Amino acid sequence: MKTLSFHPDDAVHAFITTIPHVSYGEGPLCGMTVAVKDNISTKGIETTCASRILKGYIPPYDAHVITLLRNAGAAIVGKTNMDEFGMGTTTENSAFGPTYNPLDHSRVPGGSSGGSAAAVAAGLVDCAIGSDTGGSIRCPAAFCGIVGLKPTYGRVSRYGLIAYANSLEQIGPMARDVGTLSRLFSVLAGYDRRDATSVDKPYTHTPCADIKGLKVGVPREFFGEGVNPQVADVVRQAIETLKSLGAQAIPCTIPSMKYALAAYYVTCTSEASSNLARFDGVRYGPPITSMKSWHDAFSDQRKAGFGKEVRRRIMLGTFSLAAGYYGRYYHKAQTARQMVRNDFDRIFKEVDVIAGPTMPDIAFKFGEKSDPLQMYLSDILTVPANLAGVPALSVPCGTVDSMPVGLQLIGRYFEEERIIDAAYAFEQEVA
Amino acid sequence: MEDFETIIGLEIHCQLNTKSKMFCGCSTDFRDNEPNTHTCPICLGLPGSMPMINKRAVEYALKVAKALECTIREESEFSRKNYFYPDLNKAYQITQYDKPLAERGKLLIDGDHGEKEVRITRIHLEEDPGRSVHMGTTDRGKYTLVDYNRAGIPLIEIVTEPDIRSPKEARKFLNKLRATLEYLNVFDSEKEGSLRVDANISLKGSERVEVKNISSYKGVEKALTFEVTRQKNLLRRGQPVIRETRHFVEARGVTTSSRSKEEEHDYRYFPEPDLLPLRVASWVDAIELPELPDARRERFRTQYGVSLEHAKTLTGELKLADFYEHVASVDPLLAATWTADYLLGELNYRDFSIDAMSSDLFRELLDLIKADTITDKSAVEILRMILDAVKEGRKPERPYEIVKRLGLAKTSGDQITALIHDVIAEQKAAVDDYYAGKSQALNFLVGQVMKKCRGRADPGYLNKLLREILDKKV
Amino acid sequence: MITSEDVRKISKLADVGIDDSEISEFTAQCSGILNYFAILDGLDQDVPFIRERYNVLRDDEVCPSLTQEESLQNAGHTEKGYFKAPRVM
Numbered sequence: 001m002k003t004l005s006f007h008p009d010d011a012v013h014a015f016i017t018t019i020p021h022v023s024y025g026e027g028p029l030c031g032m033t034v035a036v037k038d039n040i041s042t043k044g045i046e047t048t049c050a051s052r053i054l055k056g057y058i059p060p061y062d063a064h065v066i067t068l069l070r071n072a073g074a075a076i077v078g079k080t081n082m083d084e085f086g087m088g089t090t091t092e093n094s095a096f097g098p099t100y101n102p103l104d105h106s107r108v109p110g111g112s113s114g115g116s117a118a119a120v121a122a123g124l125v126d127c128a129i130g131s132d133t134g135g136s137i138r139c140p141a142a143f144c145g146i147v148g149l150k151p152t153y154g155r156v157s158r159y160g161l162i163a164y165a166n167s168l169e170q171i172g173p174m175a176r177d178v179g180t181l182s183r184l185f186s187v188l189a190g191y192d193r194r195d196a197t198s199v200d201k202p203y204t205h206t207p208c209a210d211i212k213g214l215k216v217g218v219p220r221e222f223f224g225e226g227v228n229p230q231v232a233d234v235v236r237q238a239i240e241t242l243k244s245l246g247a248q249a250i251p252c253t254i255p256s257m258k259y260a261l262a263a264y265y266v267t268c269t270s271e272a273s274s275n276l277a278r279f280d281g282v283r284y285g286p287p288i289t290s291m292k293s294w295h296d297a298f299s300d301q302r303k304a305g306f307g308k309e310v311r312r313r314i315m316l317g318t319f320s321l322a323a324g325y326y327g328r329y330y331h332k333a334q335t336a337r338q339m340v341r342n343d344f345d346r347i348f349k350e351v352d353v354i355a356g357p358t359m360p361d362i363a364f365k366f367g368e369k370s371d372p373l374q375m376y377l378s379d380i381l382t383v384p385a386n387l388a389g390v391p392a393l394s395v396p397c398g399t400v401d402s403m404p405v406g407l408q409l410i411g412r413y414f415e416e417e418r419i420i421d422a423a424y425a426f427e428q429e430v431a
Numbered sequence: 432m433e434d435f436e437t438i439i440g441l442e443i444h445c446q447l448n449t450k451s452k453m454f455c456g457c458s459t460d461f462r463d464n465e466p467n468t469h470t471c472p473i474c475l476g477l478p479g480s481m482p483m484i485n486k487r488a489v490e491y492a493l494k495v496a497k498a499l500e501c502t503i504r505e506e507s508e509f510s511r512k513n514y515f516y517p518d519l520n521k522a523y524q525i526t527q528y529d530k531p532l533a534e535r536g537k538l539l540i541d542g543d544h545g546e547k548e549v550r551i552t553r554i555h556l557e558e559d560p561g562r563s564v565h566m567g568t569t570d571r572g573k574y575t576l577v578d579y580n581r582a583g584i585p586l587i588e589i590v591t592e593p594d595i596r597s598p599k600e601a602r603k604f605l606n607k608l609r610a611t612l613e614y615l616n617v618f619d620s621e622k623e624g625s626l627r628v629d630a631n632i633s634l635k636g637s638e639r640v641e642v643k644n645i646s647s648y649k650g651v652e653k654a655l656t657f658e659v660t661r662q663k664n665l666l667r668r669g670q671p672v673i674r675e676t677r678h679f680v681e682a683r684g685v686t687t688s689s690r691s692k693e694e695e696h697d698y699r700y701f702p703e704p705d706l707l708p709l710r711v712a713s714w715v716d717a718i719e720l721p722e723l724p725d726a727r728r729e730r731f732r733t734q735y736g737v738s739l740e741h742a743k744t745l746t747g748e749l750k751l752a753d754f755y756e757h758v759a760s761v762d763p764l765l766a767a768t769w770t771a772d773y774l775l776g777e778l779n780y781r782d783f784s785i786d787a788m789s790s791d792l793f794r795e796l797l798d799l800i801k802a803d804t805i806t807d808k809s810a811v812e813i814l815r816m817i818l819d820a821v822k823e824g825r826k827p828e829r830p831y832e833i834v835k836r837l838g839l840a841k842t843s844g845d846q847i848t849a850l851i852h853d854v855i856a857e858q859k860a861a862v863d864d865y866y867a868g869k870s871q872a873l874n875f876l877v878g879q880v881m882k883k884c885r886g887r888a889d890p891g892y893l894n895k896l897l898r899e900i901l902d903k904k905v
Numbered sequence: 906m907i908t909s910e911d912v913r914k915i916s917k918l919a920d921v922g923i924d925d926s927e928i929s930e931f932t933a934q935c936s937g938i939l940n941y942f943a944i945l946d947g948l949d950q951d952v953p954f955i956r957e958r959y960n961v962l963r964d965d966e967v968c969p970s971l972t973q974e975e976s977l978q979n980a981g982h983t984e985k986g987y988f989k990a991p992r993v994m
Contacts, residue, residue: 041479054478060975061472063479162478166704195481196706196961262942271704273919274513277522278476280920282577282990287981290991291571294517295920297991303922311921315912315935318919320942321513321699330701332945334954341954373938449965456968466986467976471968475976487965506959515920517990565993576987579976697918708959 001025006033006077012100012109014119017046018078027073029187034069035119035128038079039086040171041160042066049162050094051084053305057284063160064192065129065171072187077125080115084307085276086133086164088112089378090364091140093309098366101144103403107363110140116174117144126175127184131161133169134264135358135382138394141174142406143363145396147181147423148174152414153389154199157192163275165268166197168386178395178424182207185416205417207424212246214422215351221257222356222381222408230400235357238397238407238426242355245425252347252354256339257384263336264383265376266320266329273317279305312372340387348412353419357381358394358406381408391416395423397430435634435666437659439601440593441651442629444586445612446559447491448619452583453558454482454525459584466578474558474583476520481705484509488556488585491617492532493715495587496554498611498723501536503712509556509703514696517577518561526557526588528700532709539725540607541743543597549604550592559584593631598655601630605648606747610724613749621784630655634662638674642686645679654679658686727752735763744771750785751775757790761797769797773811777818787821796830806889809839842884847893851900854879865901873898907936 001023008018016038024031036042039049041059043066048054062070069076083093091099091114099114101107102122109118113130117140120128130137132150141148149172156171163169173184182205189203218239223232239249281288281301290297303311320329347354360378369375385392390410397407407426411419452459455473472480496503510528536551561582567573589608595601609626612618619625628651633639640662645654662672677686722730724746731742731752745755745767759766770793778787796813799805805813813833820827834840842850854876855862861879864872877894909932916923916931923931970976973986982989 041477047478049478057478057979059472059477059479060971060978061477159481160479163705193963194483196483197704199958259944259948262944265938266942266945270701274511274523274699274701277513277515277920278478278520280515280517280522281981282517282988283475283520284477284979285981288991292991294575294991294993295515298515299917299920299922302920303924306921311923312931312934314919314921315915315923315931316938318699318915319907319911319935319939321701322915322918323697323699329942329945331953332948335948336945337954339948372934373941376938451965451967456963456966457970458967465973467988468973468986469970470976471970475971483963484961485965486962489962517988517993563990563993564987567992573992575990575993576984577990578987699918707961708956710959 002031004031004033004075006075008119008124010124012102012105012118012122013097014080014099014115014122014124015078016048016050016081016096016115019045019076022075022077024075025070025073027071028183029069030073032074032127033077033125034074034184035078035080035116035125036066036076037082037113037116037128037130039082039131039162039164040066040129041162042076042079045079047079047162048096049085050082050096051305051307051310052095053279053281053285053302055286059160061160064157064194065188066160068187068190074187078119080113080119080128082115083112084310085162085272086112086131086136086169087272087309087313089135089139089375090369091115092366093307095307101363103145104363107365107403108143110143110359110363112136113148113174114140117141117146117148120144120146120174120176127180128174129171129184129188130174131169131171132386133165133268134379134386137172137174138358138382138392138406138408139379141394142358142396142404142408145404146174146176147178147393147395148172149181149185149393149416149420150385150391151185151189151416152199152201152391154197155201155203155391155414155416156188157190157195157198159192159194163271165271166275167271168264168268178207178420178427182420182424199414201414203416205420208421209425209428211242211422211425214242214247214353214418216242216247216249216422217252217347217351217354218249219252219254219257219347219354219356221254226377226380227357227360228362228400231357231359231361231405234398234400234405235355235407239355241426241429242422245429247422250351252351254340254343254347254384256336256343257380259336260340260384260387261376261380263333263340264379264387265316266333267337267387269313269317270320270330270333271317273314273321276306276310276314281305309372337387340384341389344384344388344390352412353422354410356408358408362400362403362405385410389413391419393419393423395426397426435663437597438593438633438635439595439597439655440631441591441595441601441604442631443589443605443608444627445589445618446622446625447488447585447587447617449485449487449491449585451485453485453488453556453585454583457583461580464580466580469580470582475579482525482703484706484709485585489532489709489711490714490718491585491615492554492556492587493711494615494617494718494720495589495612496533496536497715497718498615498720499536499538499551499554499589501533501551501554503533503715504530505712506530506708506710507532507555508708509706510700511703512698512700514698516560517575518563518582520561520579520582524557524560525703525706527555530708531555532711538604538607538611540600540603542600542603547594549594552590552592554587554589557586557588558582559586598652598659601655602652605651607724609648610747610749614721614723614727616721632658632662634659634666634672637662637666637672640672640674641676642679643676643689647681650679650681653684654686657684661686731755735759735767737763737767741767741771744775748785754785754788754790758794758797761794762801765801766797769800769810773814777814781818781822783818783821787818789827792817792827792829799830799834803841805834805839805841806887808886809834813839840887841889842887847880847884847888847896848900850880850883851897854883855901855904862901907932907939
């Protein structure tokens with residue numbers, strides 16, 4: 001075993017925990033420094049989900065991906081900042097303070113994997129892993145100008161990922177270039193018998209820049225109202241670049257988009273309201289000091305331990321599952337999901353990948369999105385891929401006002417290889 | 432006085448005796464182990480952990496479903512039942528809600544008015560929560576200790592239609608169900624808490640009351656009898672029965688109105704997103720059921736010639752049925768009588784299970800009875816001596832040894848004849864009375880012979896022989 | 906439109922401790938968001954999300970458990986090997 005020292009100049013506050021002396025072994029990632037989002041369980045290392053309610057929690061086990069990284073010789077150097085429990089688009093919802101966008105400290109790095117993205121963009125680490133429930137890898141990748149991939153649902157084990165929305169989320173790689181992303185992904189992907197939703201689809205691909213004949217679908221809904229026209233232009237240019245490399249652009253439409261955001265938020269808040277109910281202070285988290293009877297004591301603990309956004313989402317999820325008028329919403333959201341899936345199935349009969357902007361705008365200024373619903377609306381372009389379970393990545397494709405713009409590429413189930421190739425081809429062309 | 436028809440439905444939770452828990456590999460065999468020593472991230476509900484369904488638990492549940500003649504759903508799935516409680520470490524229980532494993536079955540029982548069918552509404556799988564121990568006496572000094580060794584143990588829940596019409600029928604249903612589960616070898620009836628019962632009971636026309644916390648299935652008849660009386664008394668006084676949940680307090684034999692825990696719950700069920708659905712209807716064909724109680728009962732009648740009553744008793748418990756078949760070779764009818772009537776009586780009196788009697792010792796005893804070596808009275812004496820030894824923790828003596836030591840062997844035929852002649856010679860007055868037609872005189876003479884042989888003779892045989900000899904002398 | 910009574914009831918069900926000072930803020934925000942969710946009203950509930958895989962099971966094998974110490978290591982309060990929780994009424 002070798003060791004390395006890790007003392008980053010973390011002006012952007014990417015990390016919650018850093019590990020000053022890290023040992024690592026042999027393997028395909030030998031000595032690569034990897035930052036891990038703080039919702040992924042690391043044995044013996046505090047794992048907080050950027051929440052006060054998990055302050056001091058030391059998991060007695062490693063998430064499956066952590067075992068894979070260690071076995072591949074990676075040096076896990078720290079746990080990164082995030083929106084509390086993954087709930088947010090800016091990393092402003094962390095209980096331990098925000099992370100700054102390395103390209104402009106007055107702007108957010110995106111979320112919820114903002115810390116991981118900032119660590120990579122600031123050059124503090126070679127690569128990072130994050131989680132993506134509704135865009136949480138792709139959004140910060142776009143805002144920070146790096147590459148980030150949300151794998152096909154089931155391709156990477158979720159065992160050890162502290163659940164926010166089980167049916168939507170995946171752990172994925174983040175890096176400054178497609179080649180590194182691909183290397184990291186080849187370690188992460190594959191079957192885990194402890195995760196019943198895990199699928200046996202390892203990834204062993206080397207990115208290839210030849211995309212002649214690639215059919216690229218361009219949905220009109222991705223360039224509609226709500227998308228900054230300058231951002232739309234930059235992305236359209238990027239698609240032209242793909243065409244110049246031999247791809248074909250084909251217009252298409254996703255009618256189910258109109259239900260997508262509601263379906264997403266109903267589903268994720270419902271699952272979250274259940275997943276987060278276990279945080280009551282008895283088995284982990286700060287000790288209960290209240291002398292009240294258990295129900296009131298739990299309430300006090302959770303009020304003190306959860307931030308407002310988390311409590312709001314738990315409320316919304318509880319509404320969506322509760323008996324009565326709103327309780328139907330969870331099941332209706334599943335109908336909408338099937339519609340999104342059907343739309344993708346239909347489109348992918350005619351095209352190989354779908355392209356569009358990752359985010360409707362560039363990185364916001366801190367405090368810019370104060371209304372929750374306004375914040376939720378910025379996820380509109382990323383959530384469809386989570387609802388359907390298809391793979392999607394973001395690759396930098398230009399700037400607006402000096403801030404990076406991300407090109408989103410969405411592929412068929414288990415065809416990460418193809419979207420990675422398209423991203424690689426683009427990256428090589430503009431380099 | 433108007434009689435009220437009683438309507439009862441039962442919900443039975445049974446722990447399956449798989450080696451590992453429902454959703455993780457922790458051992459289910461925690462007995463009296465230290466708390467929290469059979470837990471892992473999954474059954475402790477640590478963040479990031481994920482469940483994995485135990486295949487054998489599904490197989491066991493299917494076995495039960497097949498034995499109860501249920502229809503297996505084409506596709507069934509697990510759901511989350513969300514509520515807060517210290518012993519529920521994920522704050523949800525993984526159970527089955529709108530798509531249970533099996534539905535619409537039945538169990539035949541001896542009802543109050545003959546054989547009847549109790550319909551089974553559904554059977555589903557779920558996990559057991561942990562165990563809370565409430566501590567402290569003063570209000571402010573109270574707290575709860577929790578042990579999660581039990582959390583995650585596989586349970587099947589069996590729900591009946593409200594077909595049961597009396598507390599007695601409820602007990603019979605439970606006995607039959609318990610026996611069936613034992614025969615299927617899916618549960619350990621000796622393990623404390625392995626079978627728990629909730630009951631729904633109403634008098635026709637009135638509100639339904641749920642009675643929870645009946646932890647011994649023997650307590651069910653007690654609990655329901657109390658509840659029926661309570662409800663009848665209310666109605667007779669012109670008061671309504673309130674729809675509520677009550678707890679059974681076993682020690683006092685009463686049900687009490689329970690408070691806050693049972694307030695109207697909204698469990699917000701939704702499908703468990705970390706588990707995939709089950710499509711196991713086709714597995715049922717491959718399942719071979721062992722001989723079940725009813726079939727074994729019939730076989731005891733045809734193979735051993737045992738009476739219906741005895742057959743019912745002997746097959747009522749798996750271990751008892753096995754015991755009987757170990758000793759039946761001596762003489763099936765003799766064995767049946769002595770097991771079902773005598774042995775069970777002595778066992779019940781001492782609150783023993785059939786485990787207390789070794790089948791080898793019992794077979795030896797039956798051999799002695801069959802060979803006419805000892806009287807019935809002596810046999811009972813020997814039986815009691817063996818059980819008393821067990822009770823005191825001593826190794827019981829073998830029946831042969833007891834017979835030898837106490838000289839219990841019956842007086843032989845020749846010896847009895849000699850004694851009879853002695854008595855006839857000594858008791859001239861009684862003999863004359865006999866010849867004069869006074870039948871009591873015979874009893875007196877029998878008593879005298881018995882005295883002389885210290886009871887080592889069959890009264891019936893003695894009676895017959897004495898009469899023969901007396902009649903010959905005339 | 907949801908009322909603050911609805912919010913109180915739901916916050917109790919969810920155990921998130923929303924106090925009086927937060928009620929109107931949460932009511933307004935949740936109201937607005939739930940109104941947005943209402944777009945799902947137009948959908949037919951009986952078209953379910955199809956799950957294509959099934960019967961993922963594990964064998965009935967015992968695996969090592971955590972030690973009692975590991976199990977309790979993150980608990981705030983313990984007593985004689987048990988987790989200590991606030992009193993149940």
